[in-house]
Amino acid sequence: MTQANYLDGNAAAGALSEFFAVDITAAVGQCNGCGRTGVFAEARLYVDAPGLVARCAGCDGVLLRVVTTTNDTYLDLRGLTYLRISNSPG
Amino acid sequence: MGIVSSGFTGRRGGGKDLPPGQYLTHEFPVLSAGPTPHILTDHWEFTVTTESGEKYKWDWAALMALPSEEITKDIHCVTRWSKLQTTWKGVSLDTLLADVETGADFAMAHSYGGYTTNVPLDDLLDGQSWIAYEYDGEPLDPEHGGPARLLVPHLYFWKSAKWVRGLVLSDTEDLGFWETAGYHEYGDPWKEQRYAGD
Numbered sequence: 001m002t003q004a005n006y007l008d009g010n011a012a013a014g015a016l017s018e019f020f021a022v023d024i025t026a027a028v029g030q031c032n033g034c035g036r037t038g039v040f041a042e043a044r045l046y047v048d049a050p051g052l053v054a055r056c057a058g059c060d061g062v063l064l065r066v067v068t069t070t071n072d073t074y075l076d077l078r079g080l081t082y083l084r085i086s087n088s089p090g
Numbered sequence: 091m092g093i094v095s096s097g098f099t100g101r102r103g104g105g106k107d108l109p110p111g112q113y114l115t116h117e118f119p120v121l122s123a124g125p126t127p128h129i130l131t132d133h134w135e136f137t138v139t140t141e142s143g144e145k146y147k148w149d150w151a152a153l154m155a156l157p158s159e160e161i162t163k164d165i166h167c168v169t170r171w172s173k174l175q176t177t178w179k180g181v182s183l184d185t186l187l188a189d190v191e192t193g194a195d196f197a198m199a200h201s202y203g204g205y206t207t208n209v210p211l212d213d214l215l216d217g218q219s220w221i222a223y224e225y226d227g228e229p230l231d232p233e234h235g236g237p238a239r240l241l242v243p244h245l246y247f248w249k250s251a252k253w254v255r256g257l258v259l260s261d262t263e264d265l266g267f268w269e270t271a272g273y274h275e276y277g278d279p280w281k282e283q284r285y286a287g288d
Contacts, residue, residue, distance in 0.1 A: 069285035
């Protein structure tokens with residue numbers, strides 16, 4: 001058996017708070033690859049890499065990437081069909 | 091295992107062998123942007139697709155039948171660790187591409203698991219790159235890209251695609267997995283080409 005080499009999506013909260021005023025880990029996202037829908041916290045997060053990569057818990061497709069360079073941060077959301085964020089606080 | 095100690099960041103023993111901004115490690119850190127594919131050699135295949143769509147394929151037995159080379163090279167990861175005098179065994183891309191008819195300038199390496207990285211074809215030739223299947227005298231471990239990985243040690247190590255399954259040759263330069271997300275299109279560690287625009 002090999003050890004899982006990912007974290008759950010909650011671990012992305014810090015990095016994503018740089019972009020979003022709301023806690024994105026509670027948002028519901030749809031995978032653009034397999035169509036699976038779930039809260040972002042269920043995503044599999046790979047952090048031992050040149051950037052942060054969140055993958056779908058269903059198909060392992062890339063949902064989101066964050067790369068921080070010297071002057072900019074790249075946010076790639078093409079793997080998400082949508083993110084549904086509640087308008088209701090708390 | 092596989093995580094370099096944060097306390098070991100000195101340049102002891104590195105000196106002129108370390109590109110700018112790199113530190114020396116004696117570990118072999120494992121970086122992964124996804125799950126580790128476990129590819130049996132019975133199922134392994136390597137395909138070169140030319141710009142005209144012609145395909146050249148090797149299975150594991152065909153790869154093993156080609157002349158191999160012992161390789162000793164320094165490797166440099168864009169996350170700033172360098173490891174010196176690493177030893178590998180593999181087949182030179184000069185050997186694999188010897189009979190491939192192409193006038194392409196660029197190659198995209200494709201891996202099991204979906205990873206991609208772009209490399210100019212000239213950087214894969216003239217003794218500069220290999221399909222490596224042994225590390226330090228042992229079969230290449232899956233977490234390090236086994237059964238076989240691309241080895242292009244003169245560029246940052248993200249170019250040395252783990253679990254490589256093919257090259258697609260092209261007249262135009264497309265960008266790979268990290269290159270589309272802000273990393274440098276070429277990645278020369280001696281010029282510290284980490285990010286786009288460096």
